[in-house]
Amino acid sequence: MASRPEFSAQTLSVLAALCDQPSQWQHGYALARQTSLKSGTLYPILIRLADRGLVEACWEDEPRPGRPRRHLYRLTAAGLANATGALASAAGPAATRAAARPSADRAAIVGVVS
Numbered sequence: 001m002a003s004r005p006e007f008s009a010q011t012l013s014v015l016a017a018l019c020d021q022p023s024q025w026q027h028g029y030a031l032a033r034q035t036s037l038k039s040g041t042l043y044p045i046l047i048r049l050a051d052r053g054l055v056e057a058c059w060e061d062e063p064r065p066g067r068p069r070r071h072l073y074r075l076t077a078a079g080l081a082n083a084t085g086a087l088a089s090a091a092g093p094a095a096t097r098a099a100a101r102p103s104a105d106r107a108a109i110v111g112v113v114s
Contacts, residue, residue, distance in 0.1 A: 007086050010037055014045050015083035018055065018075045025072035027060070046073055054079030 007015065017034040018026065032042050049055035055073050063069045075083060 007090075008045075010035070010041055011045050011049070012087060012090055013037065014042065014049070015054075015075075015079075016087055018073065019080065019083050019087065022075045022080050025058070025074050027070045027072055029070070031073065049079065054082055 013035040014031060014037070017031050020034075028039070028042060028046065031037075031046075032039060035042065037045075046055060046057065050057050050073075054076060056076050056079075057071050057073050060070045060072055
């Protein structure tokens with residue numbers, strides 16, 4: 001029986017978005033736009049990642065006038081290490097399969113007809 005992956009595809013997309021700027025605080029709306037996840041999916045993922053110590057969250061210090069304070073998120077050191085490993089292993093099998101599959105361009109370069 002195949003083992004369950006450590007992170008879902010949606011969680012991997014959140015981790016990838018956070019990895020783009022690991023030391024920068026990002027608010028949920030920006031993460032939702034980057035990942036195309038709805039808030040009902042995104043925020044539970046962020047809460048689970050924070051509970052596991054992979055993401056830290058804080059309230060915005062100085063919200064813009066007339067706007068409510070927002071939660072900000074960023075990866076912890078452990079989160080960055082876990083995210084990097086999970087993203088590499090998730091991309092590994094797909095990248096290996098893609099490299100093994102002859103493409104039309106590659107076949108034309110080596111003179112193989114597919």
